[in-house]
Amino acid sequence: MRGLMQDFKLSVASILNHCELNHANVPVVSLTPEGKTFRGNYGLCLKRAKQLAQALTALGVEPGDRVATLGWNTHRHLECWYAATGMGAIIHTVNPRLFADQITYIINHAEDKVLLFDITFAPIIENIASALTSTKVFVAMTDEAHCPNIGGLEVLAYESLIAEQSGDYSWPDVEDENAAVGLCYTSGTTGNPKGVLYSHRSTVLHTYAACMADTLAVSATDTMLPVVPMFHANAWGVPYATSVTGAKLVLNGPHFDGDTLLKLLNDERITITAAVPTVWLGLLQHLEKTGAKLPHLKRVTIGGSAAPRSMIEAFETKYDVQVNHAWGMTELSPLGSVGSVNHALKDAPHDTVLDVKAKQGRSIYGVEMKIVDEAGNELPRDGKSYGNLLVRGPWIAGEYFKSEGGSILDKDGWFDTGDVAIIDPLGFLQITDRAKDVIKSGGEWSSSIDLENAAVGHPAVAEAAVIGVAHPKWDERPLLVIVKKDGMTVSKADILEFLTPKVAKWWLPDDVAFVDDIPHTATGKIQKLRLREQFKDYVLPTAVAEVAS
Ligand code: AMP
Numbered sequence: 001m002r003g004l005m006q007d008f009k010l011s012v013a014s015i016l017n018h019c020e021l022n023h024a025n026v027p028v029v030s031l032t033p034e035g036k037t038f039r040g041n042y043g044l045c046l047k048r049a050k051q052l053a054q055a056l057t058a059l060g061v062e063p064g065d066r067v068a069t070l071g072w073n074t075h076r077h078l079e080c081w082y083a084a085t086g087m088g089a090i091i092h093t094v095n096p097r098l099f100a101d102q103i104t105y106i107i108n109h110a111e112d113k114v115l116l117f118d119i120t121f122a123p124i125i126e127n128i129a130s131a132l133t134s135t136k137v138f139v140a141m142t143d144e145a146h147c148p149n150i151g152g153l154e155v156l157a158y159e160s161l162i163a164e165q166s167g168d169y170s171w172p173d174v175e176d177e178n179a180a181v182g183l184c185y186t187s188g189t190t191g192n193p194k195g196v197l198y199s200h201r202s203t204v205l206h207t208y209a210a211c212m213a214d215t216l217a218v219s220a221t222d223t224m225l226p227v228v229p230m231f232h233a234n235a236w237g238v239p240y241a242t243s244v245t246g247a248k249l250v251l252n253g254p255h256f257d258g259d260t261l262l263k264l265l266n267d268e269r270i271t272i273t274a275a276v277p278t279v280w281l282g283l284l285q286h287l288e289k290t291g292a293k294l295p296h297l298k299r300v301t302i303g304g305s306a307a308p309r310s311m312i313e314a315f316e317t318k319y320d321v322q323v324n325h326a327w328g329m330t331e332l333s334p335l336g337s338v339g340s341v342n343h344a345l346k347d348a349p350h351d352t353v354l355d356v357k358a359k360q361g362r363s364i365y366g367v368e369m370k371i372v373d374e375a376g377n378e379l380p381r382d383g384k385s386y387g388n389l390l391v392r393g394p395w396i397a398g399e400y401f402k403s404e405g406g407s408i409l410d411k412d413g414w415f416d417t418g419d420v421a422i423i424d425p426l427g428f429l430q431i432t433d434r435a436k437d438v439i440k441s442g443g444e445w446s447s448s449i450d451l452e453n454a455a456v457g458h459p460a461v462a463e464a465a466v467i468g469v470a471h472p473k474w475d476e477r478p479l480l481v482i483v484k485k486d487g488m489t490v491s492k493a494d495i496l497e498f499l500t501p502k503v504a505k506w507w508l509p510d511d512v513a514f515v516d517d518i519p520h521t522a523t524g525k526i527q528k529l530r531l532r533e534q535f536k537d538y539v540l541p542t543a544v545a546e547v548a549s
Pocket of ligand 1 (some may be wrong): 233303305326334431434
């Protein structure tokens with residue numbers, strides 16, 4: 001027997017309509033690449049988005065067409081999202097930090113019809129425009145006065161383009177809630193980037209989940225600063241979450257430095273923020289230097305890479321800011337798990353809570369998880385067994401855009417995340433490595449993430465990465481690569497002594513290499529592949545000793 005409820009289609013347009021009716025006067029504040037601060041509200045952004053939708057229609061954009069952006073988090077970028085998704089087209093957020101040939105590949109593969117870009121990225125456009133096969137319209141997200149002159153290319157100024165339109169427009173009804181609405185390419189370390197094509201349905205369900213009290217906990221009294229870029233996995237769903245709840249939205253434009261973030265956090269009275277650990281590393285160092293405090297901030301969500309325990313501890317004990325450690329992937333829209341405290345932990349000593357918060361949290365309702373061994377057998381949630389992490393759920397990719405391989409799921413509908421993890425009896429997930437970064441030493445396994453987290457707990461260490469280096473006896477042994485904090489001195493012996501009580505004996509790195517920089521991917525993750533290349537001829541002292549013996 002079928003239920004007798006309305007067959008109401010889940011759509012991003014319904015988010016926009018709800019926002020306009022209920023939260024039109026809620027402020028949206030944005031820094032811009034021109035150096036000005038925009039102070040508007042959702043009503044104004046939605047009006048401008050409708051003008052943009054009319055302009056895009058006039059330029060020939062039809063439902064299902066891809067509209068690309070190369071943009072920072074700004075009000076104009078938000079308007080592009082609203083316009084493209086509301087009108088039935090597909091917003092394609094391109095990561096400007098990728099190499100030019102990857103950007104070209106992605107835009108051509110997506111067959112983007114229109115490309116809207118921030119003036120910061122004019123040099124990228126100049127470099128790639130002639131290689132773009134489908135993109136015929138280029139819009140600089142600025143006014144006429146700041147519109148860049150890119151030799152031979154017609155570039156429209158966003159403000160003039162929308163000024164020609166009335167904004168008298170209604171978002172069309174969505175006939176199929178499974179129709180595509182967003183596109184984001186994963187920046188894998190091997191092969192070409194792969195497109196994840198979100199639907200209206202997946203986006204709406206993910207938005208509900210993002211708002212929940214144990215996820216991002218967004219409410220109408222919050223002010224939210226998503227430092228995580230809109231081109232990195234949908235800014236973790238923040239722009240839609242604030243649009244449905246009516247939280248004030250603050251956007252940091254092209255600024256990621258500690259000084260600007262601190263000013264925004266305190267001047268705009270931000271209550272919730274979210275970003276990758278490298279951003280918070282910069283902010284915490286700035287706070288330490290200046291002695292500043294965070295009187296308004298309640299909660300920071302950290303994800304994208306493992307949040308070190310020392311970082312979580314600094315936020316919670318020095319600044320009284322609660323940390324939610326989250327795990328996700330572009331393929332998961334991106335939220336998968338979040339580390340909010342549960343009944344079992346709420347009265348536990350803070351040290352215990354911190355240990356658990358260094359894990360990646362419990363799965364959000366909507367994301368099913370399991371860990372399996374090499375043969376695909378499910379492993380127990382005992383806090384010890386580790387295996388490949390598989391997920392399934394309504395906002396998880398089933399296949400990549402225009403991929404020849406088709407489904408990326410196993411016969412029971414599970415997606416292999418490529419992460420290796422442990423799940424404890426309380427359901428807390430602990431990511432130990434990317435499967436391809438696992439260090440196997442004499443058949444034993446060690447977690448590079450655990451070692452890295454322990455190492456950054458040392459007061460002189462700014463950043464740490466662990467890779468496996470060839471060893472004649474053990475196949476591989478861990479090498480710890482360290483960037484020291486400015487002006488600090490520390491030796492290999494100091495580091496090993498510091499690590500000894502914190503990690504299993506056979507995990508202790510065989511050597512410590514000090515470097516000026518650790519390479520990062522376009523989304524701020526440690527680029528292990530490049531690091532391994534950099535150290536491919538590295539000879540560990542233990543390997544020399546082994547050969548000599
Ligand atoms: P992306 O799709 O670029 O966001 O990358 C997703 C990958 O980032 C995941 O598969 C993990 O390997 C890694 N990742 C995301 N969040 C975390 C986290 N909190 N701790 C460790 N790794 C993470």
